[in-house]
Amino acid sequence: MLWMAAESKSALQESLLLGGQLPSRHGRWQESSRALRYGAAAATSLLLVALMVPGILSNARCGWSAREGDARPSVFTAEVLREQTAEAECIVNIFLVRHCDKNPPWSKDPTPKTICKAEGLFRGQNLARVFGPGGSFPVPRRLYARQLAEGKFANRDLFLLWPLAQRLGVMVNTSFSEDDMLGLAEALLAEKEAMCDAEPKRREHSVLVSWKHCSIPALAQALGCHADRCTTCWDDGDFETVLWLKYTTLARSGAWNLSFQLGSEEFHPPTRVEGYRECYGSSVESSNFGLPCKPPISWMTGGFPPRPNESFN
Numbered sequence: 038m039l040w041m042a043a044e045s046k047s048a049l050q051e052s053l054l055l056g057g058q059l060p061s062r063h064g065r066w067q068e069s070s071r072a073l074r075y076g077a078a079a080a081t082s083l084l085l086v087a088l089m090v091p092g093i094l095s096n097a098r099c100g101w102s103a104r105e106g107d108a109r110p111s112v113f114t115a116e117v118l119r120e121q122t123a124e125a126e127c128i129v130n131i132f133l134v135r136h137c138d139k140n141p142p143w144s145k146d147p148t149p150k151t152i153c154k155a156e157g158l159f160r161g162q163n164l165a166r167v168f169g170p171g172g173s174f175p176v177p178r179r180l181y182a183r184q185l186a187e188g189k190f191a192n193r194d195l196f197l198l199w200p201l202a203q204r205l206g207v208m209v210n211t212s213f214s215e216d217d218m219l220g221l222a223e224a225l226l227a228e229k230e231a232m233c234d235a236e237p238k239r240r241e242h243s244v245l246v247s248w249k250h251c252s253i254p255a256l257a258q259a260l261g262c263h264a265d266r267c268t269t270c271w272d273d274g275d276f277e278t279v280l281w282l283k284y285t286t287l288a289r290s291g292a293w294n295l296s297f298q299l300g301s302e303e304f305h306p307p308t309r310v311e312g313y314r315e316c317y318g319s320s321v322e323s324s325n326f327g328l329p330c331k332p333p334i335s336w337m338t339g340g341f342p343p344r345p346n347e348s349f350n
């Protein structure tokens with residue numbers, strides 16, 4: 038409850054502060070406002086870690102919402118968001134999740150690159166429960182994972198989705214490479230109308246994307262989310278969070294409202310922040326796509342020594 042209140046407050050503040058800025062190429066984080074941004078990131082991450090509980094955390098809470106193409110996101114109350122959903126002629130949900138669990142390359146027991154550790158495989162099994170019929174989320178009809186590397190026939194994204202894909206009888210689309218993450222966002226945004234038209238009797242359509250965590254905040258931003266969670270880098274220890282973007286439209290006007298919620302896979306919430314900063318300097322971290330990503334608290338407090346040219350203070 039506390040988390041929900043805090044999250045909606047920060048979402049409110051943020052939409053006022055951000056004013057729907059379009060992404061620009063920020064390069065690496067600039068010194069000037071670092072301290073401020075670290076403070077905000079710290080508060081958010083601490084709340085997340087301290088208060089994360091299983092289940093959908095923020096269903097129907099006060100929400101941040103933007104109309105696509107608006108210069109400035111609007112803040113809608115929970116009641117207005119419920120109304121938007123009730124009145125919508127078509128709803129498209131895009132869910133973003135991280136691939137299944139691994140041990141990082143420098144740990145005692147690193148997980149080979151294309152597979153997951155046992156816990157990660159169980160996570161995939163659990164995903165088939167929460168995103169399958171009778172689960173906690175609307176059932177997705179489309180599944181996406183990163184393109185496989187040359188000569189490889191599996192990756193961690195696919196292992197996460199495999200039991201769900203099998204349960205639903207849906208092929209996972211791996212057409213988009215991790216370098217073409219923006220292409221995926223563009224295609225999904227462009228195909229919302231087509232999803233509605235393809236099955237006019239069905240009002241709600243859902244898409245689930247499993248991806249590398251370093252790019253998920255940028256993917257969410259490319260899909261229109263400017264909430265604090267979407268502009269903060271992903272904590273390395275978090276395999277659990279679900280980002281839920283909901284687009285609603287009335288009378289096929291071509292205009293859409295977008296709202297953002299945080300969910301949980303209901304499997305294994307992180308028990309502590311992880312400070313290994315895998316995404317720092319990664320070629321698919323947000324800034325490589327020209328989108329901002331603030332360091333989460335774990336990057337500063339994880340007890341990991343600074344990497345070359347890096348100073349967190």
Ligand SMILES: *[C@@H]1O[C@H](CO)[C@@H](O)[C@H](O)[C@H]1NC(C)=O
Nearest residue numbers: 210211212213221224225228
């Ligand atoms: C993969 O997804 C993209 C975007 O939705 C679509 O254009 C493409 O046809 C899909 N590929 C396959 C093989 O289904």
Ligand SMILES: *[C@@H]1O[C@H](CO)[C@@H](O)[C@H](O)[C@H]1NC(C)=O
Nearest residue numbers: 117121285286287292293294
């Ligand atoms: C977006 O939400 C506002 C506030 O509820 C509503 O007035 C408007 O009609 C909605 N637009 C669409 C396209 O759903």
Ligand SMILES: *[C@@H]1O[C@H](CO)[C@@H](O)[C@H](O)[C@H]1NC(C)=O
Nearest residue numbers: 065317318344345346347348
């Ligand atoms: C790191 O710092 C050194 C010395 O200040 C500089 O020459 C080098 O270009 C820096 N490297 C990066 C990746 O910023």
